[in-house]
Amino acid sequence: MVNNLKKLQADREAMLPPELENRISRHLGAMAGFGKVVELFVPNALQTVVRLIGGEDLPCFKRSQYRDELRHEPEWRTPPKPGNPGVPKSE
Amino acid sequence: MILTVDLFTISSNVTAPATLKRKTEYTDSELIALFLREQNPNHFTLLYRRYAGKVFAKCISMLGDEGQARDATQDIFIKVTLNLSKFTEQSSFSTWLYSITYNYCIDLIRKRKKMPMVFAEDMSKVSKETEVEIPDSVILEMETKRLEHVMEQLPPADKAILLMKYADDLSIKDISEVLDKTESAIKMQIMRAKHKAQSIYTSIYGRDNIS
Numbered sequence A: 001m002v003n004n005l006k007k008l009q010a011d012r013e014a015m016l017p018p019e020l021e022n023r024i025s026r027h028l029g030a031m032a033g034f035g036k037v038v039e040l041f042v043p044n045a046l047q048t049v050v051r052l053i054g055g056e057d058l059p060c061f062k063r064s065q066y067r068d069e070l071r072h073e074p075e076w077r078t079p080p081k082p083g084n085p086g087v088p089k090s091e
Numbered sequence B: 001m002i003l004t005v006d007l008f009t010i011s012s013n014v015t016a017p018a019t020l021k022r023k024t025e026y027t028d029s030e031l032i033a034l035f036l037r038e039q040n041p042n043h044f045t046l047l048y049r050r051y052a053g054k055v056f057a058k059c060i061s062m063l064g065d066e067g068q069a070r071d072a073t074q075d076i077f078i079k080v081t082l083n084l085s086k087f088t089e090q091s092s093f094s095t096w097l098y099s100i101t102y103n104y105c106i107d108l109i110r111k112r113k114k115m116p117m118v119f120a121e122d123m124s125k126v127s128k129e130t131e132v133e134i135p136d137s138v139i140l141e142m143e144t145k146r147l148e149h150v151m152e153q154l155p156p157a158d159k160a161i162l163l164m165k166y167a168d169d170l171s172i173k174d175i176s177e178v179l180d181k182t183e184s185a186i187k188m189q190i191m192r193a194k195h196k197a198q199s200i201y202t203s204i205y206g207r208d209n210i211s
Helices: A004-013 A019-052 A065-071 B028-038 B041-063 B066-086 B093-113 B120-125 B136-140 B144-153 B156-167 B172-179 B183-205
Strands: B008-010 B020-022
Touching (some): A004 B041, A004 B136, A004 B144, A004 B156, A019 B041, A019 B066, B028 B093, B041 B066, B041 B093, B041 B156, B066 B093, B136 B156, B144 B183, B156 B172
16 A cells, blocks of 8 residues: 555655764763763762761772771781791791 | 764674674664663664654654754654663664654643643544544545645644554554553544544545545
């Protein structure tokens, strides 16, 4: 069956302005850039405010226990435990 | 945006294909998955090139103005990008995109004219005359220019439903999902839209041959 409605739509499809693709790309690029800026600065700004009013660190800023252990200075004057293979015996 | 899309890519990180594949051969779902994973605008560009013409044509048909259609197409594709992660693949991407397009245009016209859309709510007012089935050929075989005039005169909801049925080949089920109506209401609406189109044609061109 003849379908002139499809023909009409096909004619209109050909009228798509080529510059529209660039317009949309620019718009999306600007939005992505803004999103990155927000992602980068908002948590830090929020953390600063929280610290200023005396609150605890936000979960994303909390240091892991492992990092705290690393910062702990070892006590060299304490003799090594017996059977600790990691420490050489001094003659 | 840089539009130099390399023709071949190793799709090791794509779920379905594991072979060397031309980017143009990717299905819509694969392109969406790639875009969401890599945030590479080239993948969205391919989707845009597949559907921009169709979306633009629908916007012109619905809004009747090229400038507005251009702005609407831009807004629709931005909306689609922002909501791409919500696309659940319950329907095909094209159906989802067309539903956004039609609903966007209908909302725009409603805001512009403050005109309520006539749908199933007004079914009680439908005259007995519309219960007579009109063959599809009466609409589809109208001469293109005349069909264009008739479509311009139709209310937006009727225009949208005729485009979905006869230009996009959407099923009654798909149309009912797009417009959030029951299937019987959609069938009735299609019948009413055809009657309206025929009466508009007769009022403009008289009893002249339709084709």
